Amino acid sequence: MxxxxxxxxxxxxxxxxxxxxxxxxxxxxxxxxxxxxxxxxxxxxxxxxxxxxxxxxxxxxxxxxxxxxxxxxxxxxxxxxxxxxIGDGLLVRSGNPKALDGYAAVAALDDARLGIIAGQVQHDVAKAAGVRDDQVLIFEEQREALDALRSGVIDAYASTALGNRIVADRIGLGQFDAVACRPVTGTAPSxxxxxxxxxxxxxxxxxxxxxxxxxxxxxxxxxxxxxxxxxxxxxxxxxxxxxxxxxx
The missing domain is CATH 3.40.190.10 (Periplasmic binding protein-like II)
Known part of the structure; x- marks a missing residue:
């Protein structure tokens, strides 16, 4: 078989x-x-x-x-x-210059830009938390999103908290920090x-x-x-x- x-x-x-x-x-x-x-x-x-x-x-x-x-x-x-x-997390540049700790923090900053892979559930969660469409950049592959984060095109990349920790620890070369997303206010924890x-x-x-x-x-x-x-x-x-x- x-x-x-x-x-x-x-x-x-x-x-x-x-x-x-x-x-x-x-x-x-x-x-x-x-x-x-x-x-x-x-x-x-x-x-x-x-x-x-x-x-x-x-x-x-x-x-x-x-x-x-x-x-x-x-x-x-x-x-x-x-x-x-697995819960969501953000990957940010080392030092987290915009102090982003979740989707609500991205939504609160007009100049914050969030990278998301096309079709992933993080897009819907981010929108529910108030992140506007003009704050979101969509990528086909993780590699593209990491390049955009590294170059400053985006301020955070949304994925699983675990996946982001692995990227930061193993292939981030000290350039990235992984941040677990704070729960979206008004939603049941799950x-x-x-x-x-x-x-x-x-x-x-x-x-x-x-x-x-x-x-x-x-x-x-x-x-x-x-x-x-x-x-x-x-x-x-x-x-x-x-x-x-x-x-x-």
Whole structure:
């Protein structure tokens, strides 16, 4: 059985490593689960975030690395059980010159500019917090957003708090600081959940992956594999709680 997995360049979740081999926390989780259900060959398709959902929906590949589950996205694709839960964060230039600590802080400064990857949920959250369209610059890939942040075109890049910490620590070269976003006033505290996604016609593959994920997420082997990439119990526990709640 062969499966084609789509991924994007977004450490620590996925990226193209040495010898152009796909690697990362989400890639390794997919490999572990797929091999456990009998998949003998995995092909990797590097794409952009904006192409993940159309690509899997149209059958250009079989499975996407995890992304946040939303009601709108669930109309287009079928999601697996969740595999992590992670809040938002901002990546800013070292020293955080505009003292940005969340979307509301960006909205409060007329000259603050926020970079977001096309199609990511951070755009909707930022708008709900009052960030205006003319304050937002949209990029296709993380690399482009980091270049814009480095050069001062934007003042902050919005992504997951974990992903931004990894970028700042491992590849930021002292140029960036990661800041966890303050909760948006008036919203209930919650941790957005991420899951693999499939075409709605791929019921067999989805069911097999879900069966394995329910048995594997939160296991010692899972935690050890994810820890290599900076994902710990804080990121895994929200997904595990959701899986357990669904069983009741």
């Amino acid at each position: 062969n499966v084609t997995l789509a991924y994007i360049e977004e450490p620590p979740f996925g990226w193209t490593g040495e010898h152009r081999v796909a690697t990362g926390a989400d890639v390794e989780l997919a490999e572990t689960v797929l091999h456990a259900i009998g998949v003998t060959r995995i092909e990797y398709r590097l794409t952009t975030f904006g192409e993940l959902l159309p690509g899997v929906r149209e059958g250009r590949w079989d499975m996407n690395v995890p992304l946040f589950v939303t009601a709108e996205r669930s109309e287009a694709v079928a999601f697996s059980v969740p595999v992590w839960g 941790t957005p959940l991420g899951a693999f996604s499939f075409s709605k016609s791929s019921r067999g593959l989805l069911d097999a992956v879900n069966t394995q994920l329910r048995a594997y997420v939160g296991s010692p082997d899972h935690l050890a594999r994810m820890a290599k990439y900076g994902l710990g119990e804080d990121e895994i526990e929200p997904a595990l709680r959701a899986i357990q709640a669904a069983r009741r």
